[in-house]
Amino acid sequence: MFELVVNGAFEAAHRLVDYPGKCNRLHGHSWTVEMSVSGDKLDNIGMVADFKVLKSMLMEVLDAMDHQYLNELPQFKELNPTAEHLAKYIYETIEANDLFKTNCKLNYIKVWESPKAAVIYRKDA
């Protein structure tokens, strides 16, 4: 089995509704997002999947949130834009890609809110 990992980043603002502290107020983060994909079959040039394709899938989702006020986006109108909700949203959006209907599995999405704090979302745990 091979495991491939790619990273992306975006900048955004949010506030955590009902949070008992300063994160209740509008503030921003530089989010870093890690995506892990696995597969055991290699194509004719020796790849599970092209890093370039994986990075482009990830960045398509992240670019749509870049420099946005996350609370105003449709996916977070009813959900607090916590790192947990961001990780699940990114996972489910990327998982809909055809690549994951064949020989690749999306293992997890890891969202770093700061260099000191991250959340991992995976479906089967």
Ligand SMILES: Nc1nc2c(c(=O)[nH]1)N=C([C@H](O)[C@H](O)COP(=O)(O)OP(=O)(O)OP(=O)(O)O)CN2
């Ligand atoms: N489980 C989670 N906890 C927190 C989340 C989250 O998404 N999931 N988010 C926040 C806030 O977004 C907040 O902005 C970050 O808080 P904190 O870690 O306290 O940020 P600081 O940069 O101030 O960290 P220090 O280490 O205290 O300097 C809060 N919690």
Ligand SMILES: [Zn+2]
């Ligand atoms: Zn925050």
